[in-house]
Amino acid sequence: MHPETLAIRSTMLEDHNFGAVVPPLYLTTTFERNPDGSVRPYVYSRAEAPNRHLLEKSLALLEGGAVAYAFASGQAATFAVLQALGAGTHVIAPDDAYYGSLVLMQDTLADWGLEVSRVNMTDPANVKRAIQPNTKLIWVETPSNPRLQVTDIAAMAQIAHEIGAICAVDNTWATPILQSPLALGADIVMHSTTKYLSGHSDVLGGALILREQGTWASKIHAIQKVGGAVPSPFDCWLVARGIRTLPLRVKAQTESAMKLATFLHEHPAIEVVHYPGLSSHPGHLVASQQMRLFGAMLSVQVKGGETEALAVTSRLKLFTHATSLGGVESLVEHRRSSEGPTSQSPANLLRISVGLEHIADLIEDWAQALL
Numbered sequence: 001m002h003p004e005t006l007a008i009r010s011t012m013l014e015d016h017n018f019g020a021v022v023p024p025l026y027l028t029t030t031f032e033r034n035p036d037g038s039v040r041p042y043v044y045s046r047a048e049a050p051n052r053h054l055l056e057k058s059l060a061l062l063e064g065g066a067v068a069y070a071f072a073s074g075q076a077a078t079f080a081v082l083q084a085l086g087a088g089t090h091v092i093a094p095d096d097a098y099y100g101s102l103v104l105m106q107d108t109l110a111d112w113g114l115e116v117s118r119v120n121m122t123d124p125a126n127v128k129r130a131i132q133p134n135t136k137l138i139w140v141e142t143p144s145n146p147r148l149q150v151t152d153i154a155a156m157a158q159i160a161h162e163i164g165a166i167c168a169v170d171n172t173w174a175t176p177i178l179q180s181p182l183a184l185g186a187d188i189v190m191h192s193t194t195k196y197l198s199g200h201s202d203v204l205g206g207a208l209i210l211r212e213q214g215t216w217a218s219k220i221h222a223i224q225k226v227g228g229a230v231p232s233p234f235d236c237w238l239v240a241r242g243i244r245t246l247p248l249r250v251k252a253q254t255e256s257a258m259k260l261a262t263f264l265h266e267h268p269a270i271e272v273v274h275y276p277g278l279s280s281h282p283g284h285l286v287a288s289q290q291m292r293l294f295g296a297m298l299s300v301q302v303k304g305g306e307t308e309a310l311a312v313t314s315r316l317k318l319f320t321h322a323t324s325l326g327g328v329e330s331l332v333e334h335r336r337s338s339e340g341p342t343s344q345s346p347a348n349l350l351r352i353s354v355g356l357e358h359i360a361d362l363i364e365d366w367a368q369a370l371l
């Protein structure tokens, strides 16, 4: 089945009580046993619950994985991968990546003996050089946050497998519609479902999808159900509802992003546009090979430094200055000030999440905001 069909049909549930077309919301923490004392499929909702199960099945199908586990946030999903590594291991991570993932690796888990090497993954040679005897994970994020660097997923998976490590890909920005890391050899896909999958900026969630059943799946499953960082039934219901329109939203938002990137690329007030859809982008070729389209996220560096970048955010009317991304509404964010004093984002960088408003209005807004 095509993604458009899967997105809708995989999030429906046959309702034997009333024939509801939309899946009922099962707000129950516990489930009655059979008369003979045996348990039914569901026992207690931390371990497994109907709305979560439906969401997980849908995510596994969309990413082409064997199994999926849903979490209370993207960070909880990333944390589960890192916890599954065990103490004293080494991770190779991108120098440009979601700030929270890097904080988990470098700060939160440092006391547990996690070692991290951050390298520029656009060149696989840098990754090979960073390998240590205890390297167990290559963590990839492509396109990356906030500089839209593109990493060759197949190359990363190959390097990982040569040393008996695993390759996990944060696929939040590309979504399963535009990029399929498991088909390229990755072992785990991570999502912040808070973003495009839910698509309406009203629910937090995360997920891990694994290519195979096995040791890693068992460990992650245990961390999910025993650790308990699980999403509520309503959270799962909302994400599943978002998934139904995911293919259409992502395609329309990507089309607009390409037009906005082209407009900004030609604008004299802009120093540089980071968007892998532009042929001038250093990762354009790799992105063309591993992505179906180039996505709806871009960053720009504004001439005039931080002061001017912040002034642009206040002049924009249709791009709300707020963090997060992937919703129907367009957002702009000065990354450096939201990441705080240890941020490595350029001072004049603005990250843009292109929404579903009409592209002519969005371009006009940037035209009036850039002096």
Ligand SMILES: *Cc1c(COP(=O)(O)O)cnc(C)c1O
Pocket: 073, 074, 075, 076, 098, 100, 101, 141, 145, 170, 172, 173, 191, 192, 193, 194, 195, 204, 205, 206, 325
């Ligand atoms: C938002 C985001 C995360 C973290 O997800 P939360 O749901 O906020 O915990 C991780 N990676 C990327 C690329 C993100 O955009």
